[in-house]
Amino acid sequence: MSGLFISFEGIDGAGKSTHINALVEAFETMGRNVVRTREPGGTPLAETLRELVLNKAMDPMTEALLVFAARRDHIVQVIQPALSQGAVVLCDRFTDSSFAYQGGGRSFDWNVLESLERWVQVQSIGSILQPDVTIWFDLPSNVAAIRLQGARVPDKFESQSEPFFDRVAQAYAKRMSSAPDRFVRVNSNQAAADVWSDIHAVLVAKGVLV
Ligand SMILES: Nc1ncnc2c1ncn2[C@@H]1O[C@H](COP(=O)(O)OP(=O)(O)OP(=O)(O)O)[C@@H](O)[C@H]1O
């Protein structure tokens, strides 16, 4: 069986974690091996980099380099081996987050991010690793802020203002327009059960879930 790589994107508090848990169960019920992972993170080294990126002040280029360094380790140690063994990899954020947060939120150079993407995700000449499906949980920033209120101590990104998250959302829309076959936008501003129905329907339509 061939591997399946699904990434989950959206602004902080958009509802990704809630539905990734349900998808782990749905794929396991189908008899698939599932690797649930996240970015930045997913390996001991990448989790160490995550702590720095989420909690230490740094300039946008340093931030971009660290998330791509973490990604490289994650791809080599976890994602590629799992896909080679036919697993379903459910990844809470991947490279679209770098375009959204560093490119959109921080206004860091989009072309440099595209170069880093090519370097870090190279598989063979002319081929770069990308998710098979990316589910973008689209939620207005003011609704996400209400959902996250009091939920936990906010990290460096969660404490950003609504205009920052509006730029993040615009950057997701730009990434979606450049990869319409890979991206699926889900309206996250509805009851969790309805969000789940939409995700389920999309993955059934794509032939990856029964
Ligand atoms: N459809 C929904 N309606 C109302 N509240 C929701 C919905 N989905 C999730 N929530 C709640 O919103 C909060 C954020 O959800 P969740 O942690 O799943 O988001 P996330 O996208 O994983 O966030 P982050 O990227 O910051 O980790 C949680 O308290 C969760 O219970």
Ligand SMILES: Cc1cn([C@H]2C[C@H](O)[C@@H](COP(=O)(O)O)O2)c(=O)[nH]c1=O
């Ligand atoms: C992969 C990636 C992530 N980020 C940011 C986005 C979020 O604010 C945090 C991760 O927190 P979560 O609770 O696990 O969603 O990191 C980023 O800025 N750039 C990236 O490439």
